Amino acid sequence: MAKQTIELRVNGDRYEVAVDPWRTLAEVLREELRLTGTKIGCNQGDCGACTVLLDGRSVSSCLTLAVEAHQREITTIEGLAPSPDHLHPLQQAFVQHGAVQCGFCTPGMILAAKHLLENNPQPTEQEIRRGLGGNLCRCTGYNKIVEAVQAAAQELAAGKEG
Amino acid sequence: MAMPHFTVHQPKTLEQALDLLSRHRSGVKLLAGGTDLLMKMRQAGLKAEHLVSLNRVEGLRTISYRDEDGLVIGGAARLADVGRHPGVAQHYPALAHACSVMATPQIRNMGTVAGNLVNAAPSADTAAPLLAYGASLVAVERGGRRQIKLQDFFRGPGLSVLEPLEIVEAIRVPAPPARCGSAYERLSARSQVDIAAVGVAGLLNLDLEGRVLRCRLALGAVAPTPVRCLEAEQMLEGQAPDEALLMRAGASCVRSCQPIDDVRASAAFRRAMVQVLAQRVLKRCLALAQGGAS
Numbered sequence: 001m002a003k004q005t006i007e008l009r010v011n012g013d014r015y016e017v018a019v020d021p022w023r024t025l026a027e028v029l030r031e032e033l034r035l036t037g038t039k040i041g042c043n044q045g046d047c048g049a050c051t052v053l054l055d056g057r058s059v060s061s062c063l064t065l066a067v068e069a070h071q072r073e074i075t076t077i078e079g080l081a082p083s084p085d086h087l088h089p090l091q092q093a094f095v096q097h098g099a100v101q102c103g104f105c106t107p108g109m110i111l112a113a114k115h116l117l118e119n120n121p122q123p124t125e126q127e128i129r130r131g132l133g134g135n136l137c138r139c140t141g142y143n144k145i146v147e148a149v150q151a152a153a154q155e156l157a158a159g160k161e162g
Numbered sequence: 163m164a165m166p167h168f169t170v171h172q173p174k175t176l177e178q179a180l181d182l183l184s185r186h187r188s189g190v191k192l193l194a195g196g197t198d199l200l201m202k203m204r205q206a207g208l209k210a211e212h213l214v215s216l217n218r219v220e221g222l223r224t225i226s227y228r229d230e231d232g233l234v235i236g237g238a239a240r241l242a243d244v245g246r247h248p249g250v251a252q253h254y255p256a257l258a259h260a261c262s263v264m265a266t267p268q269i270r271n272m273g274t275v276a277g278n279l280v281n282a283a284p285s286a287d288t289a290a291p292l293l294a295y296g297a298s299l300v301a302v303e304r305g306g307r308r309q310i311k312l313q314d315f316f317r318g319p320g321l322s323v324l325e326p327l328e329i330v331e332a333i334r335v336p337a338p339p340a341r342c343g344s345a346y347e348r349l350s351a352r353s354q355v356d357i358a359a360v361g362v363a364g365l366l367n368l369d370l371e372g373r374v375l376r377c378r379l380a381l382g383a384v385a386p387t388p389v390r391c392l393e394a395e396q397m398l399e400g401q402a403p404d405e406a407l408l409m410r411a412g413a414s415c416v417r418s419c420q421p422i423d424d425v426r427a428s429a430a431f432r433r434a435m436v437q438v439l440a441q442r443v444l445k446r447c448l449a450l451a452q453g454g455a456s
Contacts, residue, residue: 067170131267
């Protein structure tokens with residue numbers, strides 16, 4: 001069972017990596033590419049900490065084999081900020097609304113929120129809660145996360161950032 | 163538990179996938195969404211030396227609806243894509259609802275309808291709606307293809323009549339007739355995210371006089387397989403569907419289930435909820451069937 005050489009397109013960068021076919025995308029992102037913003041929590045697709053965007057859709061990278069992501073577009077939390085000095089509106093809103101406490105769920109939460117807002121730019125509070133239903137947070141009680149997503153939705157709708 | 167080691171094959175055509183299946187016979191599994199398979203391999207000791215991925219097979223993700231042909235869901239079509247397909251939303255509201263509320267957004271973006279059926283969990287959310295709509299699976303193997311009615315498909319928890327060397331190419335669902343209403347209701351302890359503790363799907367088709375021409379009721383998570391409620395269906399067919407009859411028919415669904423006590427709910431709670439959900443579903447079906455042609 002030889003390693004397979006694959007091309008991962010992460011945040012606009014291309015990486016050629018030789019991976020064991022049974023390795024998950026979460027493991028390869030963290031251990032081979034050293035993109036440790038993607039977290040591994042439950043490692044069984046329940047907690048959402050490993051959420052990344054694959055071809056624009058939120059997926060659990062702990063249940064995605066790295067070889068299956070060959071030549072597909074991956075966005076991780078490291079790829080969201082437009083520059084080192086500027087945060088993405090979702091990141092900014094999370095900071096401003098105190099939606100980050102321990103921070104472990106935050107990367108997955110923000111990517112799940114990004115997927116939600118791309119499909120539903122003006123969600124109701126209930127739609128936000130359902131859209132983040134695949135992401136667990138044990139610190140905030142969720143209210144501040146919901147407020148942050150509402151604020152980011154308004155910010156994005158105001159056209160300041162795409 | 164660590165992931166066992168395996169080789170992944172990524173065929174581009176169904177023929178290549180079928181060849182790979184028969185070449186590796188014993189130690190091979192099909193991979194689509196992976197949300198069930200990889201969990202079983204990592205946590206439940208399921209072993210396979212070869213995985214044949216269906217995710218690069220051309221055309222297998224297609225979803226199409228035409229009035230003449232009904233709905234065709236490709237074997238690798240994602241739950242989320244099925245749930246928001248305009249033809250599904252318009253003509254198959256029970257299926258659209260199941261595909262949009264089950265599991266989590268991430269799992270719905272990964273998991274497939276075919277995988278939901280083939281894994282044959284008694285609680286599979288797409289099974290009850292697809293039973294109500296009279297769906298069939300198109301299974302291919304190297305020798306040819308056959309159509310399997312969904313109502314003949316399940317054999318027990320995790321068991322179906324699909325042969326090891328067969329691949330589900332598509333799920334076919336007949337177009338619903340005029341004056342037809344359908345609905346799906348589910349209950350679980352933790353909103354949508356948890357596996358359903360009870361699921362009820364229904365379909366009512368009225369004739370020109372407003373009598374019930376055809377009724378289909380199906381239950382999930384309350385028997386070893388998803389089941390139809392033949393008694394309730396027969397009570398309604400040919401009758402004028404007044405509220406009292408809908409209530410009696412909904413109550414009779416309890417006799418079609420054989421629930422167990424488990425971590426998600428007690429058998430007694432499941433029985434009580436089958437009645438409540440079946441009555442709700444029937445009322446909703448009737449309102450939709452009386453409301454218009456679609």
